[in-house]
Amino acid sequence: MNALTVGLVCFLLFYFLLHNLALRLNARSASKELPPEFRGTYDAAEYARSQEYTRAQSRLDTASSTVNTFFLVGFILLGGFAWLETAVSALQAPWLVQGLVFLGSFAAIFELLNLPLELASVFGLEERYGFNRTTAATFVLDKLKTYGLTAVIGAVAASGILLFFRAFPQFGWLLAWAFLALFMLLLQYVGPNWILPLFNRFTPLEEGPLREAIKDTARKTGFDLEGISVMDGSKRSNKSNAFFTGLGRKKRIVLFDTLINRHTPAELSAVLAHEIGHFKLKHIWKKTFLGLAQTGIILFLLSLVLHYKTLYTAFGLNGTPIYAGLLFFAILYSPVNLLVSLATNALSRCYEYEADKFAAKAIQRPRDLSSALKRLARDNLSNLTPHRLYVCLEYSHPPILERLRHLNGLEPALTEAEKEG
Ligand SMILES: [Zn+2]
Known part of the structure; x- marks a missing residue:
């Protein structure tokens, strides 16, 4: 054991305590009173249920972080890596x-460790709150497909890094x-076209008011919409979502069937306008660029310490096989990663406000987006009053109440503009 080991173990324990403190505060910050914005959306029983769900999620999260942190610390201190290398x-x-094999075995050990927790989440917690729709057969098939894909994608990425670093110690990182x-870039194309269809069925959205409303929103915002698909999200969960796919200018929007069933065309258009906002405001490009820059910096730092x-x-290793060095660096990077994720989460929350503002302007009726957000929060049993610390650590989106208040603030400005117009 050296100073580096002591520092790392201290950080892992510090992060464990910080994460669990945030979970505790978060579970306690639930207010007894339903926030006034949600009167008419929630009744008292539904509100109580959403708070119970938050607490149950916290308990599972605590169990998961306890198992993972103490296993990793034990593995480091008890010579697990030396044993694996032998x-x-x-x-x-x-x-x-x-x-x-070294990298794959380490990943497999953690996957096995987390499998019982995942089963408890899907078939215990999510089932109890009426979200789960995954059958045992779907779960097993999903797992097998994911393992196969992860093995291929992980092996290609790791082989590339290892080969370049070994052949060119000086500029291999470049x-x-x-x-x-x-x-x-290749995965951006392969993902939606080949990988997603392995898991879900996609059908074109049928003609009707919803299709017209979506096309109209795309036209109004000058957005090149290639197609609208419906995904059978209800195969696995009652939770709902929407996303874009496609490289270049032409995009396809994918709506979960669960989303379509619960929202009005006006609400769905508002959600679409928000997503279009992310494109028009170049959030997607900025995030990609930042991710790429971050990858470059990580690889450069790796080149400095790998030898x-x-x-x-x-x-606990006597030799210096670079594949082990790659994994050790990834573990040592976790304190830096914490700081980076605090910054990227904060940036992402800013982008959400900007996209909301774009949508409010585009649809001229911010209250459509508000009602879509409220309904999503109710249907997904979202935590309405998360604690500040937990938001800083974990939230890529602002808490729902802050988004609603922001949208509310945009409403009078628009009415004034309408009056003038
Ligand atoms: Zn967004």
Whole structure:
């Protein structure tokens, strides 16, 4: 054990305490009174149920972070990595194969560790609150498909990084960066066209008022809509969502069947206008660019520490196989990652307000977006009053009440403009 190990273990325990403190505060910050904005959307029983759901989720989250943190700390302190490296070396395989087995085994151990918690979440918690619609057969098939895909995608990405770093110790990080950027671009195409259809069925939205309303919103905002699809989200859960797919200018919007069943065409148009706002305001490009820059910085930092023996001794290894170094760096990066995610979450919350503002202007009726958000919150049993600390750590979207108040503030300005117009 060296100073690096002590520092890392201290950070893992610090993060564990911080995360659980945030969960505690969050569960306690639920107000007894229904916020006035939600009168008419919730009744007392539904509101109480949403708070129970938040508390039940917190308990499961606490169990999950306890299992994961203490297992990882134990694995580091009790020489788990040295044991894994010895087992992998005994294979006498080429180094790249050994590397992939090493990384894959570590991922598999954590997957096995988390499987019971996932079962408890899907078939226990989500079932109890009426969200789960996944059958045992779908769950098993999903898992098998995900394992296959993760193995292929993970193996390609890891092989690229390892090969470049080994062949060119000086500037391998630049080549690995270019390789990962191209690979991610390829996945942007492969994902919606080949991977998503493995899990869900997509059908074109039928002719009718909803289709017309959506097309009208796209026209008004000058958005190039290639098509509108409906996805059978109800196969797995009663929760609802919508997203865009497609590279370049032409986009396809995908609506969950669960979303269509519960919202009016005006509400769905408002949700669409919000999503279009993300495109028009270049949020998608900015996020992609930031992600790419972050990947470059991570790979550069990796190139600085990958050949230091201390990195390996910190995790109990005598040799310096770079595939192990890659994993150790990923674990050591977690404190930096915490800071980065605080910043990216804050930025993402700003973008949500901007997209809401864009939508309010585009549809001229912010209250359509408000009522869509309220209904989504009610149907998904969202926490209406999350704690500030929890929001900072975990929320990529602003809390629902803050979004509603922001939209409310936009309403008078629009009416004034309408009067003048
Ligand atoms: Zn958004």
